[in-house]
Amino acid sequence: MAVVSAGSACVFAELLTEFDIHAAAVFQVQPADGATPVLVAAQVETSEWRMPCPAAPLLAGELRRRGVPAQVVRVATPEVAASGESRGSGDDRPEVVADPKDVALFRAAAETVSAVAFLHMPKQEWSAFGLPGKAANVRQALRSWGAAAGARRVLLAGPRSFCAGVERAIKIVERALASYGSPLYVRKQIVHNIHIVRDLERRGVVFVDELDEVPRGAAVVFSAHGVSPAVRQAALVRELRVVDATCPLVTKVHIEAKRFARRGDTVVLIGHAGHEETEGTLGQVPDRMVLVESEEDVDRLSIDGPVSYLTQTTLAEDEVKGVIDALRHRFPLLRGPGSADICYATSNRQDAVRAIAADSDLVLVVGSVNSSNSQRLVEVARRCGTEAHLIDDVSDLDPAWLVGARTVGLTAGASAPAKLVTEVVDALRGLGDVVVEERHTAEETVEFGLPRELRQALAADPPASNGYPHEVIQP
Numbered sequence: 001m002a003v004v005s006a007g008s009a010c011v012f013a014e015l016l017t018e019f020d021i022h023a024a025a026v027f028q029v030q031p032a033d034g035a036t037p038v039l040v041a042a043q044v045e046t047s048e049w050r051m052p053c054p055a056a057p058l059l060a061g062e063l064r065r066r067g068v069p070a071q072v073v074r075v076a077t078p079e080v081a082a083s084g085e086s087r088g089s090g091d092d093r094p095e096v097v098a099d100p101k102d103v104a105l106f107r108a109a110a111e112t113v114s115a116v117a118f119l120h121m122p123k124q125e126w127s128a129f130g131l132p133g134k135a136a137n138v139r140q141a142l143r144s145w146g147a148a149a150g151a152r153r154v155l156l157a158g159p160r161s162f163c164a165g166v167e168r169a170i171k172i173v174e175r176a177l178a179s180y181g182s183p184l185y186v187r188k189q190i191v192h193n194i195h196i197v198r199d200l201e202r203r204g205v206v207f208v209d210e211l212d213e214v215p216r217g218a219a220v221v222f223s224a225h226g227v228s229p230a231v232r233q234a235a236l237v238r239e240l241r242v243v244d245a246t247c248p249l250v251t252k253v254h255i256e257a258k259r260f261a262r263r264g265d266t267v268v269l270i271g272h273a274g275h276e277e278t279e280g281t282l283g284q285v286p287d288r289m290v291l292v293e294s295e296e297d298v299d300r301l302s303i304d305g306p307v308s309y310l311t312q313t314t315l316a317e318d319e320v321k322g323v324i325d326a327l328r329h330r331f332p333l334l335r336g337p338g339s340a341d342i343c344y345a346t347s348n349r350q351d352a353v354r355a356i357a358a359d360s361d362l363v364l365v366v367g368s369v370n371s372s373n374s375q376r377l378v379e380v381a382r383r384c385g386t387e388a389h390l391i392d393d394v395s396d397l398d399p400a401w402l403v404g405a406r407t408v409g410l411t412a413g414a415s416a417p418a419k420l421v422t423e424v425v426d427a428l429r430g431l432g433d434v435v436v437e438e439r440h441t442a443e444e445t446v447e448f449g450l451p452r453e454l455r456q457a458l459a460a461d462p463p464a465s466n467g468y469p470h471e472v473i474q475p
């Protein structure tokens with residue numbers, strides 16, 4: 001390992017030589033504008049060569065967790081920058097121009113040692129940029145990042161990532177944008193993934209919590225998690241043009257709730273309080289439904305007359321079983337849905353994570369914190385006895401988790417784009433040799449049609465794709 005510094009003394013030289021790592025990253029400290037003093041290069045490019053640094057987002061995330069503002073950039077020589085022909089096409093990260101001599105030193109070092117950190121910032125200038133307090137944090141981030149280096153096996157769970165309901169919901173928003181224009185209002189997050197939400201916001205979508213934030217007469221999309229009849233009524237009153245992206249498997253639960261209530265049952269919904277799907281389902285027959293989250297909640301129920309149950313679609317089967325058993329014990333004539341409410345995508349992803357967890361030292365689940373099915377995947381992996389963490393993307397990956405983890409299980413919740421999984425594999429490859437093995441436990445062929453209001457527009461102008469391509473991961 002070597003450190004190439006454009007300045008004289010290097011703060012981290014002695015520290016970095018402690019590690020024999022197989023990662024290359026460049027970082028540079030810019031004159032302070034206050035916001036992003038540390039730039040981490042995901043790619044270094046000259047007119048003759050281009051070197052990717054795939055572990056850069058991981059290092060940037062570690063810097064941020066330690067209170068050091070960091071941004072992932074592309075580094076180019078002045079010649080490349082002036083030509084405007086950077087080969088980072090498709091990579092919209094900002095381009096930063098570096099001195100060709102420094103870039104050449106980086107290249108030379110990267111070819112002869114296992115890893116390189118390239119510091120533009122001489123030690124004595126740290127204080128001039130107001131960073132002395134952060135230097136120790138940068139040092140710790142580098143230590144942590146370096147300690148995570150090494151060869152690994154990655155076990156990919158299959159299926160993972162998008163389900164048919166999420167694919168459909170995103171497509172609905174895209175078609176509605178094309179048909180109604182921007183701004184297009186969406187009530188709640190269309191699916192529970194922050195990357196998708198931010199991307200759609202950039203394309204002209206305005207996410208709102210409630211319909212009174214939507215101008216009268218505007219178009220509004222209901223999210224995949226479904227809404228109560230009261231929300232539909234509010235949309236009517238405001239004369240909104242509604243496009244409903246409720247997943248058909250959530251709609252199935254709504255229909256069951258109404259049917260069970262019509263026959264006189266009290267309907268016990270097993271689900272998580274406050275989740276949008278749960279609220280939408282409870283709202284179908286609010287005076288006939290009650291929510292339970294646990295077996296303890298079942299003990300507290302006081303119901304006269306017939307009882308039936310339903311479940312949120314994204315729960316864990318092993319978690320729900322105990323609650324259903326408790327309900328049966330309390331209400332021996334309990335009736336349930338004709339087929340399980342936990343959807344095929346949730347079940348398949350849980351089976352798949354079980355198939356990799358036992359052979360993994362660590363399981364990473366890509367998904368957002370408000371994604372119920374992603375949270376359940378973490379819990380399922382932990383119940384298999386394996387350390388597991390939820391990450392929104394690679395920058396959430398704490399290098400400390402990777403120390404000693406030679407086999408990393410990897411999956412993604414039903415609302416997480418496949419591209420984010422690819423980025424995790426790439427980052428691990430930036431830390432050393434990686435062999436990818438996929439364990440596929442189910443084929444998914446489910447597809448849902450679009451709502452009537454959008455089918456006509458689709459027939460006239462079919463979409464190329466939903467803008468979230470499937471991943472390509474080399475074994």
Ligand code: SF4
Nearest residue numbers: 163165166247313343
């Ligand atoms: S996780 Fe299941 S219920 Fe939720 S959108 Fe996907 S298919 Fe529909």
